[in-house]
Amino acid sequence: MKQLWTLLKYNYKSLYGFHGFKYSWKYEKEKLYLNFFIYGLLLFLFYNIFKVYIQINEFLYYNLSLTREQNLMIEGLLNFTFLLLLTFGLAGSYISTVSNSRESNYVMTLPLKPWQILLSRFVPGYIFQLLLSLFVLMPVFIINGISSNKPFSYYIFAFIITVLIPVFPMVSQFFVFVLIQRAGYFFGKREVANITALVTNIVFIILLKEITGMQNYLEINKNTNLSIIKYKLFRLTDLSNIFYPVNIAYKVITEKGIISFKYLLFFIFISLIGLILILELLSKSLVYIISRSNEINNKNKQKVYNMERLFFKRQSKVMALLQRDIKLFYRDSTFVIYGFAMTLIIPFLLIYSFYSGMPELLKVISNIEKDLNTKYFITLITTLVYILVGGFNMIASTALSREGKTFYFLKSLPINPQEYIKAKLLHCNILSIIFGILTCSFSFFVTGLSLICLLLAFIIGFFILNIYFSIGLFCEFCIPMLNWENPRVVVRQNINVLISMVLLILFVILSINVITKISKLAIYMPYIAIGLGIITFAFYKFLIYFGTKRYYEIS
Incomplete structure (x- = not known):
């Protein structure tokens, strides 16, 4: 376990670039201070964005609570978080699964089991998706808890849901990335494997969105008198028909007492099942990918750096x-x-999201009178x-x-x-x-x-x-x-x-x-x-x- 912890720290620092801080602190302090200044400005910008996001949540929750529809907001944001992790969180999973030569050489020297290597790749990407989940969900959970005088157990359950909800999109992303990369490495084409895995995951997201039936739902309800806010939230809640784990998470938040606790136990159970599945089914494939990556790197190393041969070939x-x-x-x-x-x-x-969500707006733009x-x-x-x-x-x-x-x-x-x-x-x-x-x-x-x-x-x-x-x-x-x-x-x-x-x-x-x-x-x-x-x-x-x-x- 000591080697696993070492590899976890290495991958975490590698994924988020903390190795550079240590080097800059020793040898380039002036540059490090400048980095801190820039990051301070970005944190200040992020703080203001988060502050505005909280105010928007308060406004939406207050207006929906007037008609006792505040649960609509919770369900909509749970589905939005799942979509956000599937799309924007894709970057963290992609970088976590794709190997580079330095990391591969380091990993293969440690006496680790295959599942430990996969877990060390899973955790850094999970941290990125966890931050997204905390940013989106925690404000509305806290607002709902304070406004409704929820017990302390509600906050514990909400925190557990926020922590575990990134597991499901990451499991699906790892399945796509690792299996397709293995297929690509089987033919000795590393670049094709990486790009194909990325494109396939994007196609998977699009198909997942299309089969939810959102377009038919909009056609049925487009003549209702719902406000724009409810209109958008209803579109998100319709995703619960396919995102079954999100539906369970919604029950944990909205139900009370022992019923909420039962749903929580079931949510934890299926989260662990998903994690165990990728550890059992994908760990050996990931080790194969790392070993093949080392072989291809060694073959291509001379081709990449031999500039003199390129000069002779090209005028x-x-x-x-x-x-x-x-x-x-x-x-x-x-x-x-x-x-x-x-x-x-x-x-x-x-x-794609703009077009699929508002196709009628694009028609209006295309038909607008084109004056100067x-x-x-x-x-x-x-x-x-x-x-x-x-x-x-x-x-x-x-x-x-x-x-x-x-x-x-x-x-x-x-x-x-x-x-x-x-x-x-x-x-x-x-x-x-x-x-x-x-x-x-x-x-x-x-x-x-x-x-x-x-x-x-x-x-x-x-x-x-x-x-x-x-x-x-x-x-x-x-x-x-x-x-x-x-x-x-x-x-x-x-x-x-x-x-x-x-x-x-x-x-x-x-x-x-x-x-x-x-x-x-x-x-x-x-x-x-x-x-x-x-x-x-x-x-x-x-x-x-x-x-x-x-x-x-x-x-």
Whole structure:
């Protein structure tokens, strides 16, 4: 058990990047203080969000209690939590199940049983989903308890429900991830296994949502006089027909006395059954995945780092560097989930949820009269969506840091710093251009916007994103994080990632405020695009100058 506890701590620190704090405390205290300052700002923002969320819960509970329908809110939020854990919590389960080479080598040296290895992967992802569950459920449970003068046992039961409800979505996610990864590793295709497991889980979520019968329920009840609040809550409560554990949790909260206690015991029982099932059925498969991952890593190691062979094969060093950078980025699950997967999954799930929940709103938008101001707003909204999606991949803000100590090896090769910077910028633009085209295509089919406006939206978004990428690369050349032992530190403890994300979010918020107040900018949009092109070129030239200088100074 001592080895299991050691592995649990290692995986927990690895998943959430706490290894970086220990290193920074010893060797980079100035950077650590700056990280604490940024995290303090984020915690302050989170505190205000949580405060507003509590106020919203109080408002909803009060209005529903006037008609004695407060239990509707509890059932709706229980189902919403289950959906949230299935979708947003997917990231924690994905990173927990996907192995990287350093962790695999460390795990295989410990005298552990297969179920202990799986449990050590399950717990860190469970902590992430537990935090989501606490955030959503505890405020409404406390409000309900205080308003209804519930006994102390109610709070204990509510806490147990909150703690155990993440088990069910995680069990289903682990089944999908581990089994499909094993199938992929059987054919020796690690990347295909990881991506297929992720996509399959997303498809599973969509099918689960479709078979609940929500659309038919809406068609039957669309003419009722329910308020918007009740309308949305009724949609959520309808999910209880398929999320049976959520229905049991609802009974635990709303029933009284011995009946509530019986439902609680049954809820605990099925939670333990789910956990025991994955420990018994999936543990050997996970060990097989880890061992196959080590084999594939050893085979591919020479291919990834042998730059000189790439230079001989290709005349363009920029393309060779680009190919190498893409391999470095997509060989590790951490960069995949934060680069490609988060860029793809979050917009996809949001668009799908928006469309499936409010299809009539999209019809209204598509049939709206397209005057000059309307075209202006739709064009700018399309641009902002392109910027938000295209800039979310963190490729620029981790450009140098994800190299690690191999960056010093690169400096010994005959590489021009300008070629290195161009390769990094090209990599940044590959995903952003793809998602820009998808965003404009979606806007075209939904709104019927003209191709000229869509082209203008794409050009403006492209220039703004390249300015954003230049700033991210500039920060990386200023403060690169090259000395790390775990790639997750590059994402979670990298000050450049925080700066880039804050800049992106602030820019989108400020842009929304501007476009809603100034409508005369519509006639100046072509000139704005030209001006942004000039600014982008200036940023590019400055980045080339500064990056070339810093390339040789970094040590």
